[in-house]
Amino acid sequence: MSDDRDRDARGRAENARPRDGLGRPLPHGSAGVERVEVRDRTPDEALADAQDYLDRDMPFHAHEVLEEQWKVAPDPERALWQGLAQLAVGLTHQRRGNLRGATSVTTRGADAIARYTVIAPHGIDVGGLLAWARALAARPEDEASVPSLRS
Known part of the structure; x- marks a missing residue:
């Protein structure tokens, strides 16, 4: 059985297909949108x-940036960055019409960032994000605004 997957320079599997603004793969040769620079x-x-990325309604791309930060964050901040990434994934699910996924992932993200409300590291508007996330999780069928990460 041959392996037709795209590979990076180290031989690791990598999906090189272009993606749309919500991160969905497009057929090879399609224009697609820019990828997140690692x-x-x-x-x-x-x-x-x-x-x-959020302001351009590209929450999947925002998620990739936040996930990258989560992987390198010091231990005391890892849950914060993971939660922020999950909020972006929740918005991605909502935009794609996956309302159950939007509720589930947004709730997990909100729960992860809740403990940072008092300290609000890096000027992150944790309280505002919590209010936004709880509203999205409660009514994912409603049009969701783009969250503001900072006050």
């Missing part, structure tokens, strides 16, 4: 890049 980012850069 690079080291400071927390401020990650938040700015993720917000830019």
